[in-house]
Amino acid sequence: MTAVPQTRVVPRPTRSTVRSRGHLPGRRIAYVYVLPFFLVFAAFSIYPWVATAWVSLHDTRLSTYHQSSWIGLENYRNLFTNRFFWNAFRNTITIGIISTVPQLCMALGVAHLLNYRLRGRTFFRIALLMPYATSLAAATVIFAELFDPHLGLVNWSLHTLHLPTVDWQGSKWPSQIAVSTIVTWRWTGYNALIYLAGMQAIPSELYEAAAMDGASRWGQFRHVTLPGLRPTILFTIVVSTIGAAQLFGEPLLYHNGLPDGGTQNQYQTLGLLMYQQGWANDRLGLASATAWTMFLIIVLAVGVNLLLARRREHHVGGQARRTALLAGVPEVTSR
Amino acid sequence: MLRSTTRRRGAALLAVAALGAFVLAGCGDSGSSATSVDQADAGPCGTTADTTLTVGLFGTFGFKEAGLWDAYHKMCPNITIKEDVVEQSADYWTRLKTRLASGSGLDDVQAIEIGFVADVVQNHASQFVNWNSVPNAAADKAEFYPWKWQLASTSDGSTTVGLGTDIGPEAICYRSDLLKEAGLPSDPDTLAQKWSTWDDFIAFGKQYEASSSKPSGSHFVDSAASIFSTAVYQGDEAYANADGQPDVENSDGVKNAWSYASQAAEDGITAGLQQFTPAWNKAFSSGAFAVLACPTWMMGYIQGQAGDDYAGKWDIAPVLPGGATNWGGSWLGVPDKAAHKDAAIALVEWLSAKDQQVTMWKDGGHFPSNSDAAAAPAVSNAKSAYFSNAPVGMIFGDISSQMKIPPIGLYDTQIQQALTTQLTNVETKGTSPDDAFQAALDDIEQVTG
Numbered sequence: 042m043t044a045v046p047q048t049r050v051v052p053r054p055t056r057s058t059v060r061s062r063g064h065l066p067g068r069r070i071a072y073v074y075v076l077p078f079f080l081v082f083a084a085f086s087i088y089p090w091v092a093t094a095w096v097s098l099h100d101t102r103l104s105t106y107h108q109s110s111w112i113g114l115e116n117y118r119n120l121f122t123n124r125f126f127w128n129a130f131r132n133t134i135t136i137g138i139i140s141t142v143p144q145l146c147m148a149l150g151v152a153h154l155l156n157y158r159l160r161g162r163t164f165f166r167i168a169l170l171m172p173y174a175t176s177l178a179a180a181t182v183i184f185a186e187l188f189d190p191h192l193g194l195v196n197w198s199l200h201t202l203h204l205p206t207v208d209w210q211g212s213k214w215p216s217q218i219a220v221s222t223i224v225t226w227r228w229t230g231y232n233a234l235i236y237l238a239g240m241q242a243i244p245s246e247l248y249e250a251a252a253m254d255g256a257s258r259w260g261q262f263r264h265v266t267l268p269g270l271r272p273t274i275l276f277t278i279v280v281s282t283i284g285a286a287q288l289f290g291e292p293l294l295y296h297n298g299l300p301d302g303g304t305q306n307q308y309q310t311l312g313l314l315m316y317q318q319g320w321a322n323d324r325l326g327l328a329s330a331t332a333w334t335m336f337l338i339i340v341l342a343v344g345v346n347l348l349l350a351r352r353r354e355h356h357v358g359g360q361a362r363r364t365a366l367l368a369g370v371p372e373v374t375s376r
Numbered sequence: 377m378l379r380s381t382t383r384r385r386g387a388a389l390l391a392v393a394a395l396g397a398f399v400l401a402g403c404g405d406s407g408s409s410a411t412s413v414d415q416a417d418a419g420p421c422g423t424t425a426d427t428t429l430t431v432g433l434f435g436t437f438g439f440k441e442a443g444l445w446d447a448y449h450k451m452c453p454n455i456t457i458k459e460d461v462v463e464q465s466a467d468y469w470t471r472l473k474t475r476l477a478s479g480s481g482l483d484d485v486q487a488i489e490i491g492f493v494a495d496v497v498q499n500h501a502s503q504f505v506n507w508n509s510v511p512n513a514a515a516d517k518a519e520f521y522p523w524k525w526q527l528a529s530t531s532d533g534s535t536t537v538g539l540g541t542d543i544g545p546e547a548i549c550y551r552s553d554l555l556k557e558a559g560l561p562s563d564p565d566t567l568a569q570k571w572s573t574w575d576d577f578i579a580f581g582k583q584y585e586a587s588s589s590k591p592s593g594s595h596f597v598d599s600a601a602s603i604f605s606t607a608v609y610q611g612d613e614a615y616a617n618a619d620g621q622p623d624v625e626n627s628d629g630v631k632n633a634w635s636y637a638s639q640a641a642e643d644g645i646t647a648g649l650q651q652f653t654p655a656w657n658k659a660f661s662s663g664a665f666a667v668l669a670c671p672t673w674m675m676g677y678i679q680g681q682a683g684d685d686y687a688g689k690w691d692i693a694p695v696l697p698g699g700a701t702n703w704g705g706s707w708l709g710v711p712d713k714a715a716h717k718d719a720a721i722a723l724v725e726w727l728s729a730k731d732q733q734v735t736m737w738k739d740g741g742h743f744p745s746n747s748d749a750a751a752a753p754a755v756s757n758a759k760s761a762y763f764s765n766a767p768v769g770m771i772f773g774d775i776s777s778q779m780k781i782p783p784i785g786l787y788d789t790q791i792q793q794a795l796t797t798q799l800t801n802v803e804t805k806g807t808s809p810d811d812a813f814q815a816a817l818d819d820i821e822q823v824t825g
Contacts, residue, residue, distance in 0.1 A: 100825070103470065104499050106477040125822060191655060211804055297653045298464075304650075304800045305815075320470055322790060322823040 097329035104323060116330035126331070128306055129314040130338075132217065136292075136310060137285030140221035140228075145277060148229050149270075152236035153262055166237070169230030181223055181294035188219045213307040216295075220308050223291045228284070232277050239273030240266060275350045279343055286339045287312050311335050421452035422722035429716055429723055432460045432483035434468035437541070437706075438740035444732055448723065455719060465489050466789075476500050482711040484720040488538045489706045491789040493528055494620050496537050496709070498786065505710040507536040510721055519728060523781040524745045528707045531619070538707025539728040540745030542736065544671035545775040546606055546703050549678060552691045552764065554666040558583075558590035564766065568695035574607060574636040577697040581645030584666060591663050595647040598656065598665040600637040600803050601796035603646075606669040607633035608792070609701040609782055615792065616785020622824045624791060624817065629782060634795070636698075638809035641802040648803035651796070657681045669696070671703040672743040672772050679762050692766040700778040705745060743772050750776055787823050794819035 097116055101109035120126045155165055172180065187194045188209035196206040209219045247265045256264065267274075289312035292302050300317035302309025309317075311331065319328030431439075439445060445457045460483050462468035469492045475481045486504075488496050496504070507516055508529075517525055520540050529536040548571060555562040560583060561570065571577045581596035597603065608614050611629020616622055624630050640646050647665040649656040659665055660681035668674070670692065678690060708727060710720040726732060733749035736742045737758070744750045750773055758769035785791075798812040798819070807815075 103473040103477060104495050106473075123822075124818070185654075189655065192658070297650075301797065304797050305805070318822070321466070321793075323473075324823075324825060327825075 093329045093332050096325055097333055099326050101326040101329075102323045103325055106325075109326065112326070116326045117334070119327060120330050120334060125306065125309075125314060126311075126334075129302070129309050129311045132302065132306075132308055133286060133288065133310045133312075136217050136221055136224075136288060136308065137282070139217060140224035140288075141278075141281045141285050143221075144225040144229050145232060145274070145281060147225070148232035148277070149236055149274075151229065151233040152240060153266060155233070155237055156240045156266075166234065169233050171230070172227045173231040175227070177227070177290045178294060180227055181291050184219065184223045184226070185295050185297075188222075210296075211304065211307070213305075216303055216308045220288075220292050220295055223295070224285075224288065228281070232281070235277055236270060236273060239270045243269035271350075275346070278350075279346055282342050282346060283339055286335065286342060289313060289316065311338075420722060421455055422719035423716065424454060426454050426456075427716050427719050428456045428458055429485065429719055430458050430460050430483040431485040431487075431723075432462075432468070432472070433487045434462045434465040434489065437487065438736065438742065439727070442735050442739035444727065444735060448726065451726075452722075455723070457723070465491060476503055476711075479503075479713060482713055484710065484714040484716050485724055486709050486711055487541070487706050488528070488709050490527070490704055490784065493538070493707060494616070494784045494788065495786050497528065497530055497535075498620055501530055501535045501537055503712050504537040505712060505714075505717065505721060506534075507539060508534060510725075512725060516725060516728065519730070519746045519748060521745060521747050521750075521776065521779075523779070524705070527781070527784060528709075538709035539724050541706045541708060541727070541733075542673070542704075542742035543745045543776065544673055544702050544704030545743060545772045545779060546669055546671045546696050546701060547771055547775060548667055548693045548695060548697070549670035549674060549763070550667040550691055550693060551663065551686075551689055553689045554591065554594060554663055555584070558587035558666075560584060560587065562691070564691055564693045567693040571693060571695050571697050574603065574697045577603075578636065578640050578643060578645065581640065582643055585643075585645050590666075594663050595665050596645040596667060597640065598647050598659065598668040599649050599651055599796075600641040600646050600799040601651050602669045603640050604633045604637035604796055604799055605792055606696065606701065606703065607636050607698055608795075609703070610698045610780065611782055614782045614784065615788045616783050618783050620783060620785045622785050622787050622791065622820070624795075624820055630795070634809070634813060637799050638802050638812070641799060642809070646803050648800065650800055661686055669703070672741060672768075673704055675760065675763065675768065676741040687762045688764050690762065691764040692760070692768060692771060694767075694771040694774065696775060699780060700775040702779050702781060737769075743776065787820075790823040791820050794823070 096109075098111060098113060099109040100112050100115070151169065155162060155169075159165065186192075188196075190196060190206070190208050190210050193209065195209065199206050207215045209215045243265065247269070248261055251261045251265050288310045292308045292310055292313055293300055293316070295308065296303055300309075300313045300321055302313050312335070315328050315331040315335065318324050318331060433439075440459060445459075448457060449455060462471060468487075469489070472482075472486060507513060510516065516539060517536075521543065524540040524543060525536060526533070528538045528540070548567070550562075550567070552562040555567075560580070561567060570580055584590060584596040608627075608629040611627060611632060613623060613627040614629040615624055615627065617626075641648075647659060649659055649664065658681075660678055661683060670678075675692075682690065708724045710717060710724060714720050728746060730744075730746055730749040730752060733742075733744035733746040734752050734754050737744055737749070737755050744755060749755060756769040756773050758767075759765050760768045795813075795816045798807070798816040801807040801815070802809055802812045
């Protein structure tokens with residue numbers, strides 16, 4: 042106790058004295074403390090980036106790594122004139138849409154329901170997170186069994202209901218839907234929890250006010266929840282877009298670990314194509330070109346997302362204020 | 377307080393420096409390798425020092441399971457063996473390539489599979505011990521089937537990268553109960569006569585499909601791929617020319633195998649299953665197919681998938697339509713940078729010797745590449761209780777002595793994958809064989825560049 046006033050008496054050294062003495066931790070030491078992170082970042086992010094770009098300009102195979110030769114942009118030209126690339130590009134987009142859109146809509150709905158005071162709410166919240174906690178491999182293997190064209194539960198059910206069975210492995214759209222189902226199953230709960238957290242940050246007064254104004258639950262959802270959740274929704278859209286662009290594990294395991302995405306590449310994504318080029322076909326240069334192209338596509342997609350969202354926010358933000366003035370206030374007075 | 381700050385700063389700097397050094401060491405090519413300190417006169421174990429040998433393998437070689445590591449440790453008490461196993465051979469090969477490119481992390485012994493031995497010979501021969509220049513070279517070479525030695529050697533024969541472990545002579549495995557149900561002959565010798573050519577084999581398959589008493593949903597052969605990957609090696613060329621360069625369009629093996637396999641697919645005698653998938657695995661007991669091309673190692677696979685309930689229902693016909701050939705097999709090589717080179721050479725020579733290869737056949741079902749071992753009574757008199765007491769030693773020994781081996785090339789594995797995948801489309805999606813072949817050529821072009 043006695044030491045405390047003593048130290049207080051000591052005048053605080055100015056910045057210049059710290060520097061000149063070099064005794065007390067100053068700002069420069071902070072750089073040393075963060076340096077390990079940047080070294081790791083440099084080793085595992087920047088170096089691979091640059092090295093991948095470098096490799097993408099060479100004809101490189103792992104087996105003859107030291108004999109790789111400079112070929113300029115040839116790998117990129119090869120890629121953009123290559124039907125496998127465009128097929129994978131289209132598949133990535135379609136699977137991305139089939140998996141992301143229903144996933145986020147369902148997550149929003151589920152989160153909205155869980156936001157009410159339900160009996161056993163904690164149980165449902167934990168249950169929601171279970172698919173996310175399940176290993177990707179286990180989930181995909183189970184789904185591959187369910188969707189097995191000959192012995193699977195899905196086709197068995199269709200057959201029992203006297204409906205035509207579907208080739209969930211060999212046909213293009215059914216197989217893409219099956220792969221998307223795995224993604225949706227795994228990520229819906231996770232997104233729902235994020236939405237739920239966002240919803241709980243919305244002040245309950247707004248709901249009470251809306252309820253007093255006679256807004257139905259659907260009305261509350263549309264006019265209170267959705268505007269309040271906008272930043273959260275934007276976040277999940279960006280994260281899902283990146284995830285969809287990099288989709289890899291599900292389509293790989295859905296074809297028993299083969300990176301071809303089905304016998305006719307019907308669900309081969311860009312991530313799978315890259316893996317096939319690099320590791321199955323041993324063409325690291327071409328795979329690196331694919332990697333960089335994917336990176337640019339993702340940056341572009343996220344940029345477009347943000348741009349659209351910002352424009353919409355301005356638009357909707359203005360409109361919301363107007364609606365409040367025009368619709369909300371007169372309503373109260375008219376009653 | 378002040379002191380501890382400086383100390384912490386010192387520790388942080390040290391950590392940073394250590395990390396930097398670690399990163400550099402990880403990326404750099406470690407130019408200097410540990411030179412072998414073993415003496416030339418160190419005895420049969422290659423060294424008298426206490427040594428742990430690492431052996432890089434894939435899948436299930438079964439040396440340990442057959443008790444060979446324990447036996448070796450008894451003979452050479454100073455040697456302890458540690459396996460470094462990767463499940464899939466493709467992943468193993470990627471890892472081996474990475475290690476060869478960086479020149480570090482190599483095991484003392486590295487297994488080499490037939491799928492990538494051509495790559496090792498063409499691109500990495502200088503990184504492996506040359507078995508033509510070890511002290512026992514002549515004796516080593518004399519042990520093997522000449523083609524087995526040749527596949528692991530450069531075309532001029534001057535450099536050999538590995539000593540053989542097993543080979544995969546092929547016959548036809550079949551479900552005798554299903555053939556009986558279909559009212560067809562089911563004893564191996566009759567079938568051997570009826571299946572001497574692929575045309576006869578396909579004709580027999582049509583009889584099976586036409587039978588009214590066969591189980592519903594059952595087909596004759598598992599896949600068109602089964603026919604294709606067997607017949608392709610019956611040509612003078614398979615996927616590569618004599619220089620080991622990919623040559624699919626001019627290959628007689630590919631042409632004939634494609635025509636047999638696509639005919640079988642169009643005739644509907646195949647079950648349309650992709651080999652080595654869960655659905656295929658289940659079919660060994662479900663009866664979805666009655667026969668398949670069967671290299672020696674497939675016997676163990678069938679037994680594992682079908683289980684004991686099917687013992688005596690499976691049998692082996694002493695024939696391969698179109699002539700004897702091989703599917704699979706491996707070698708053991710010693711990297712030049714191995715930490716314990718002499719001890720590793722001694723171990724590989726011991727594993728390749730007759731007695732050990734006989735053990736591997738008896739306890740692991742791996743057919744010897746050592747021709748003396750193949751002729752040993754313990755091998756040639758072997759019968760398989762599971763396969764209705766088929767004289768498997770005699771069947772596969774006969775086939776081994778008649779085998780024709782075309783040259784192998786850099787991308788055989790990927791090329792075969794592309795062609796058999798497209799055959800699946802002919803079988804299951806009704807793709808025309810010509811379109812499918814064109815698609816396969818496109819796929820292959822993605823590999824060969």
